[in-house]
Amino acid sequence: MIASYDSAELRRPEDREAEDFVQLKEVLRKALLLPYCATAMRDECPDLVDNREVLAALPVTRKSDLVQIQKSSRPFGGMLNHAPAIASHLFVSPGPVFEPEIDRPDPWNGARALFAAGFRSGDVVLNTFSYHLTPGGFLFDTSARALGCSVIPAGPGNVETQLDLIEGYRPVGFFGTPDFLKILIEAAATKGRDISSIKRAAVSGAAFPPSLRTYVESRGIDAYQVYATADVGVIAYETSAREGMIVNEHLIVEIVWPGTGNPVPAGEIGEIVVTSLDWRRPLIRLALGDLTAAMHGPSPCGRTNMRIKGWLGRSDESTKVKGMFVRPEQIVEIGRRHQEIQRMRL
Structure with a gap:
């Protein structure tokens, strides 16, 4: 038996699929009470959504559209149950996109990922993700504390101070972007x-190429990638x-042809579409704009859920700068505000 965070990771795939779609029906019932979902899925019957083929017929909500959706109904665009009373923290990501942290243990579902990376109760960890307005720092902080770790809330930058903290507290773990770890x-x-x-x-928020992994490992650090977003949490x-x-x-993760919502053949590269089974924030078929491909068969580690190849690029024109998305419309807005800028490129 492998060391797993919980028994859910070891379920038979067919059992997981059946249980997830039972749960999805209840999530959809509650989602249809929300203004956004009631409009976007007004013709859908939750009881009929019992497999991936039916799910694939539901409309897609694009992450890139969240700015406009939220503008129509502040702060969350009619997509959150009991907002904002169920939120312990309220964030804003570039866009702006307003993001709640649901008030519950391990709100970003990250403890499972950190356990897989070798973190355990009692570990001291240095968290260099930002705690300012965006959820990155809190995502890893709450996930680590759910495991019983002690967290140094360092945030990014201030290299000299970071080195002082490491020598003083002697943390066994690091959270942050791969590039900052190298720095x-x-x-x-x-x-x-x-x-x-x-x-x-x-590590998260930026590419982690094999050359950088080899460099980090040569310094005695065992590094694991975590794929997470501000809207979904750890994916x-x-x-x-x-x-x-x-x-x-x-x-429930689907891989679809970019811009269509239609699933790609097994193993083909496509856009990641995520459905969250949390009724408090029912994200139904959220298209993230990130590309990946599904992998065949279960992982040799013994965990039985679907495997993906990791981040393989973007399906749109946005890009990441130090873990934060920058979108074309934001560049246009900068040009509008600053007429002295003659040329712009993302």
Whole structure:
């Protein structure tokens, strides 16, 4: 028996699929009480959505459209049950897109991913994701504390202070972007600082190419990728098998032809569409704009959920800068405000 966070990770795939669609029916019933869903899915019957083929016929909500959807009904566009009373924190991501943190244990469903990366109760971890307005810092903070870890809320930047914190607290773990982990490693080497206590890392928000992974591992740090978004939380994560990423529990992930919502053949590259089984924030077929492909068969690690190849690019023109999305319409708005800018390119 593998060391798993919970028994849900080890369910037979057919049992998971059946249980997820039973839960989805209840989520859809509550979603249809919300203004946005009542309009977008007004002709749908929740009791009929009992498999992926029927689910694929439901309309897609594009992540890139959330700005306009929310403008029509502040703050969450009529997409949240009991808003904002059920939220413990209220964030805003670039766009702006308003994001709630649901008030419950492990609100971003990240503890399972951190467990797979080797984090355990009692670990001290350095969290370098931002705690300012966007949810990245809180996502990893609450996930780690759900495991029983102690978190140093460092945030990004301030390399000298980060090195002081590492030498003072001797954390065994690091949370942050792969690039910032490299910056800390290089700064420690240049300045003769000791960061040897860090043995594990959960990285997200940017590409983690094999060359950078090899560099990090050569410094004695075992790093795992976590795929997460501000709207859904943790979607998929690496395990010790190092063969793709395991889709998180309580999500239904589809891979579709970009812009269509129609599923691609097994193994083909397509856009990630996620349905969350949390009735408090029922995200139904949210198209993220990220590309990936499903992998065949279960993971050698023993976890039985769907595997994906990780992040393979974007299906639209947005890009990430230090873990934050920048969209074409934002660049246009900058040009409108600053007439002295003659040329712009994203």
